[in-house]
Amino acid sequence: MSILFLPFDRTDVPGPVRELVPAATLERWCGADRSASRPRLVVATAGHTDTGTGGTWTAVALVTARPHTASVKIVGAAGEPTAIDAVIEAIAADAVESGAVQLKWEGEPAGSAHGFVPMSPPLPSGPGTGTQATGLVRWLVPDVTLHPTPYYAQTTLVSCGAVTALSAAAAVTGDDLTLDADGEVAFWQEATNHPACEPVGLGVALARRHPELAVTVALDTDRPVILEHLDGQERDWRAALQRESRRAAADLGIPVEAERLRLPDLAGAVRAGTGALLLIDLTLMRGLPFPHWVRCTGTAGDTVVLDDPSVDPALGESWVDGHLLPVGVADLDAMAAFGAGGYRGAVLVRRRSNS
Structure with a gap:
């Protein structure tokens, strides 16, 4: 043969x-x-x-x-x-x-x-979750650590931040993920910088929704972010919202760390159970120069395992592609750099020590 x-x-x-x-x-x-x-x-x-x-x-x-x-x-x-x-x-x-x-x-x-072992079925949600009900996975390395929740696909083009934030909160608290389109959009409204969710505003919304969690924002620039496509008044009022988010973060005691987050450090934190939302550029993985939020849900070998809330059935994808998706640290390091200067944004979530 x-x-x-x-x-x-x-x-x-x-x-x-x-x-x-x-x-x-x-x-x-x-x-x-x-x-x-x-x-x-x-x-x-x-x-x-x-x-x-x-x-x-x-x-x-x-x-x-x-x-x-x-x-x-x-x-x-x-x-x-x-x-x-x-x-x-x-x-x-x-x-x-x-x-x-x-x-x-x-x-x-x-x-x-x-x-192969069965993957947990997805929650009813966005594209790619309704037509392909079965997925199996076989890990090819022995050292796999996961903190998963059921897969949920974003139901709008702009709510990736909301989905990843609420999924991370469920993973860290150990609660069941009970998410639907109404809840997804409602949280997006709390966190959005119109239409994207920038790191500080996303962290503030998550901390307000889940005061039992300790939230840290890592963002290695003090400039407004995810506004590269705008100028004039369209840029100015969104920048003002981001300044307000920073004031709210200070009032809530949310650290905004300006030092660039290293991907090996992120991998170690995720392996230990920290919830992590990471802002990436979709150019390498999807050929689209757009910002996108993914959730880091574990590690496998020298990769970080993601949940990507966006899949495209027109390209032959289903929820099986987006759920438990490993990406090598070097590739993820290149993806996790957006906009002018390649800034890096992340939101880290842990249980408070007294909760």
Whole structure:
């Protein structure tokens, strides 16, 4: 048996794939433009092949990987059970060689379990949570520490900060995450700098909502942030709101630390149970030069594990992609720099010592 790794083009599906993969599954594989996530076919062939693509195809899987992450996703697999087993192990070996620490499986698995465990289902929420109900994960490194909550996808384009803040609070307090669209938008209204949530205002809103938590803001600039696209009066009134947020932080005793947060220090704090919201630039991971909040929910090997509240079904993503997403420290260091000068913003959340 030979294993082949081939690029996948949804407009030019090889004949053997059409023979092996059920029509409904193939429709799902081809129904989204997965090109941004390096889609590949992993094929088991029987018999000798001189061309590298000949022989009898006995199993095939479709795999993707979001850029600059340490995760590989199996979109699906089909074929003979023993051949599928060989394909899955080849995918795992290739993932390890590429530096990935995690293998996910979206949808019902075929073949044997291969060390996969079910992921907790998402809460009813935004795009990507309603059509793909099952996700499994296999960690490829032994040292994994997680402080998860059920996945919740933001229901608006601007409420990533609200989702990550409320999820972090639930993780730190140990409470169940009971979040819906109304609660999400209501908290966004408390925290927003119109339309984004800047770090100090987000920290103030979280501290007011959860006085039992100790909140720290890390922001290595004293200039107004996330306003690069604005000027004149549109910039000025939002800058005034940010100055008011700093006054409110001082009144509430929220530290605003100006020293740049080091990612290894962040990883250590998250591993120990600190809730962390991190402002990132989406250019590397999504090709979009936009600010975005993610929640750091654990560590795996030398990666920080995130919950990204935004996934795009048009790109073939579901909640499985956004939940428990590992990113290497070097990649996350590059992502966690936004705007002029590449400032870094984060909100850290801990239990108060007397609570």
